[in-house]
Amino acid sequence: MAVLKKGTSAKKMQYRHPLPVRLMHWINVVVIVVLLMSGLNIFNAHTALYWGESSYGKKPPLIEIRGVQDKEGNLIGTTGIFGYKINTTGFLGASRGPDGNMEDQGFPIWITIPSYRWLALARRWHFFFAWLLVANGVSFVMYSLLSRHVTRNLLPTRQDLHSIGRSVVDHLLLRRQKGEEAIRYNVLQKTAYLSVIFLMAPAMILMGLGMSPALDALFRGLVSLFGGRQSMRTLHFFIAWALVAFVFVHVFEVIVNGFWNNVRSMITGYFKISSESDNE
Amino acid sequence: MNSAPRVTRRGLLLRIAAGVGAMALAGCQKLSDTTWFPRILGLGETATQGFQRLILPRKAMAREFADTDLDAQFRNNGTSLPRNPAFLAMAQNGFAEYRLTVDGLVEKPVMFSLAEIRALPSRTQITRHDCVEGWSAIGKWKGARLSSLLENVRIKPNARYVVFYCADPMDDDGSSPYYESIDMEDAFHPQTLLAYELNGAVLPLANGAPVRLRVERQLGYKHAKYIVRIEIVENFSRIAGGKGGYWEDHGYEWYAGI
Numbered sequence: 309m310a311v312l313k314k315g316t317s318a319k320k321m322q323y324r325h326p327l328p329v330r331l332m333h334w335i336n337v338v339v340i341v342v343l344l345m346s347g348l349n350i351f352n353a354h355t356a357l358y359w360g361e362s363s364y365g366k367k368p369p370l371i372e373i374r375g376v377q378d379k380e381g382n383l384i385g386t387t388g389i390f391g392y393k394i395n396t397t398g399f400l401g402a403s404r405g406p407d408g409n410m411e412d413q414g415f416p417i418w419i420t421i422p423s424y425r426w427l428a429l430a431r432r433w434h435f436f437f438a439w440l441l442v443a444n445g446v447s448f449v450m451y452s453l454l455s456r457h458v459t460r461n462l463l464p465t466r467q468d469l470h471s472i473g474r475s476v477v478d479h480l481l482l483r484r485q486k487g488e489e490a491i492r493y494n495v496l497q498k499t500a501y502l503s504v505i506f507l508m509a510p511a512m513i514l515m516g517l518g519m520s521p522a523l524d525a526l527f528r529g530l531v532s533l534f535g536g537r538q539s540m541r542t543l544h545f546f547i548a549w550a551l552v553a554f555v556f557v558h559v560f561e562v563i564v565n566g567f568w569n570n571v572r573s574m575i576t577g578y579f580k581i582s583s584e585s586d587n588e
Numbered sequence: 589m590n591s592a593p594r595v596t597r598r599g600l601l602l603r604i605a606a607g608v609g610a611m612a613l614a615g616c617q618k619l620s621d622t623t624w625f626p627r628i629l630g631l632g633e634t635a636t637q638g639f640q641r642l643i644l645p646r647k648a649m650a651r652e653f654a655d656t657d658l659d660a661q662f663r664n665n666g667t668s669l670p671r672n673p674a675f676l677a678m679a680q681n682g683f684a685e686y687r688l689t690v691d692g693l694v695e696k697p698v699m700f701s702l703a704e705i706r707a708l709p710s711r712t713q714i715t716r717h718d719c720v721e722g723w724s725a726i727g728k729w730k731g732a733r734l735s736s737l738l739e740n741v742r743i744k745p746n747a748r749y750v751v752f753y754c755a756d757p758m759d760d761d762g763s764s765p766y767y768e769s770i771d772m773e774d775a776f777h778p779q780t781l782l783a784y785e786l787n788g789a790v791l792p793l794a795n796g797a798p799v800r801l802r803v804e805r806q807l808g809y810k811h812a813k814y815i816v817r818i819e820i821v822e823n824f825s826r827i828a829g830g831k832g833g834y835w836e837d838h839g840y841e842w843y844a845g846i
Contacts, residue, residue, distance in 0.1 A: 345616075525651065
């Protein structure tokens with residue numbers, strides 16, 4: 309794709325993302341999408357979230373999604389959040405099933421894998437791709453140790469730390485980075501990537517493993533650390549959405565900062581540096 | 589920098605993204621509906637079982653809780669009243685005629701009355717029951733140690749699995765009785781019980797009376813209720829669907845450690 313430009317404007321094409329990073333990035337895209345969607349199918353097997361060890365202790369659920377019949381006998385979806393009840397018909401609690409009829413289900417089928425309620429198969433998808441995530445994560449750490457990718461490109465420098473305020477303003481004004489600056493990650497970007505890679509992803513994996521009754525017998529303190537198995541399931545759910553929020557911001561920034569240039573650099577490795585702020 | 593073409597481009601991008609998304613989804617659905625792809629996905633489960641068994645010491649104990657952690661009422665799930673007239677008649681009579689048959693690869697097949705099961709070395713434990721659906725419940729169980737019962741019947745050296753046959757039919761016509769199986773590692777675990785008491789009272793019918801399995805390091809569906817027969821086998825390929833349990837025959841994993 310980018311090769312055609314190499315001859316004419318070689319000076320402006322900068323090799324930015326090495327092959328292992330690009331490969332691991334796109335594996336993550338697939339893995340995270342499948343984990344989210346199969347996870348929502350697993351959630352649909354029991355559409356309530358709790359705090360503590362038990363689901364039936366003294367505390368009522370934090371969130372409860374239900375399909376109920378209204379007075380006319382129509383199926384409506386309700387979502388209870390911290391005691392408030394919201395009608396979420398069409399999305400949460402009641403939505404169209406594979407045959408087009410309204411069904412009592414947590415999340416709608418278009419956002420779940422498989423596209424119908426089937427816990428056993430959803431678990432297979434989820435755990436298979438969870439292993440892929442672990443493998444990808446281990447590869448990333450090993451690659452980073454060898455290439456010093458993290459220390460070189462991701463750890464904020466002292467200069468970065470001084471520029472936090474300016475970086476926040478730049479992001480809010482959607483100001484694009486120019487020239488050589490554009491090929492380095494800015495401080496907010498670095499912080500976001502580091503927290504996803506070294507906080508959120510490991511926490512998700514730990515919480516997923518912590519829900520295992522077998523591993524609970526081995527890592528006895530882990531579940532208590534997160535407040536109990538049901539708390540852990542709740543946090544696993546919310547951090548999944550926090551990761552979705554990260555992806556939305558990430559894709560938004562990619563679009564704002566030159567969609568094709570960024571996408572190409574993550575496919576071929578080459579990023580076009582221009583002093584003007586035009587789209588290519 | 590005029591806005592018109594940019595909107596078109598964004599619209600196009602969105603449409604491409606939606607198209608790719610829809611195709612990927614349809615692809616996932618196609619894959620889900622094949623027989624070979626779920627089998628490949630199953631490799632993840634095989635890896636999980638292998639890995640958990642590798643790192644988990646044989647006698648690693650499931651966490652136990654305090655009386656203050658108990659749920660007000662232990663949730664029952666699955667069958668709450670077996671559609672089995674003969675069994676219900678026996679229940680009416682306090683299971684006086686109940687006999688638990690233990691046979692298969694044993695030196696000495698035995699039929700245990702409820703009183704004989706209660707006379708076996710017992711254990712009381714407050715544990716968290718984790719359902720495959722995602723919920724948890726905390727209950728206090730008292731029951732005979734399965735290991736004591738197995739020592740009683742003297743299992744043969746080629747025995748590998750313990751199969752539990754239950755009195756509750758899973759089909760409306762009264763067929764497909766529930767069943768489950770565990771391996772010797774779990775069978776001889778100190779917390780593996782044939783429970784006959786819940787929260788200090790006689791095990792209620794809804795929770796699997798007269799005797800249900802507790803196999804604390806696995807998910808709820810392994811904890812067979814209404815057990816009427818225990819068979820020791822070398823493999824379970826000839827039993828029902830051949831996967832070692834009712835839910836296993838319906839696509840769930842035999843090893844339910846996660």
